[in-house]
Amino acid sequence: MAGKGEKTDADRFKKEPNDFEQQEHTMLGYIIIFGLVIGACYWVINPLLREEDFQKDYTSQPEDILEKLESKKDGVYATIKELEFDLSMGKLSEEDFQILKRQYLQEAAGYMEEMDKLESLKATVSQPTKSDLEEEIEQEPTAHRTHESTGKKHIYCTSCGKRAAAESRFCGACGANLHKRSKNNVQEEN
Numbered sequence: 001m002a003g004k005g006e007k008t009d010a011d012r013f014k015k016e017p018n019d020f021e022q023q024e025h026t027m028l029g030y031i032i033i034f035g036l037v038i039g040a041c042y043w044v045i046n047p048l049l050r051e052e053d054f055q056k057d058y059t060s061q062p063e064d065i066l067e068k069l070e071s072k073k074d075g076v077y078a079t080i081k082e083l084e085f086d087l088s089m090g091k092l093s094e095e096d097f098q099i100l101k102r103q104y105l106q107e108a109a110g111y112m113e114e115m116d117k118l119e120s121l122k123a124t125v126s127q128p129t130k131s132d133l134e135e136e137i138e139q140e141p142t143a144h145r146t147h148e149s150t151g152k153k154h155i156y157c158t159s160c161g162k163r164a165a166a167e168s169r170f171c172g173a174c175g176a177n178l179h180k181r182s183k184n185n186v187q188e189e190n
Helices: 009-013 019-049 051-058 062-089 094-124 130-147
Strands: 153-156 163-165 186-188
Touching: 062 094
Parallel strands: none
Antiparallel strands: 153 163, 153 186
């Protein structure tokens, strides 16, 4: 037996951790924790950074809505075709077929009504009519006379052509962003 100060065979094979190995394990732990924190932050913040998804959900364009309605209508017609196939294969009775077909045709008619309403609304909100532009042209000379002495700068909307004050950010007629204009749009009245 070995004495108090002597090392046994088992003691000789035991490896004592040195400072470098301890630092290595500590550093690896910190890297793992840092990676987890970064991943969690990305998971939380990423939906907030996707602006186009956010805007699409709250500001659907009529074209997008029309496209969705058209897709739903096409799906209903495809379902009716499948019902006809099931009827011809004998999987569906004539009575059930007529009931289901009537339901799906009513659903398709509802989608088409919504599409018609949206298209008519889209047509009424379209570009200004010629009469509106003619009225603007007729009012233009009197507007020049009233601002002639002030020498204020005005800009013209590149979308609809209406005049707005130079400090305006958006067109009062069509709502277009006036900051996306060229320098040619700014004119000083004399």
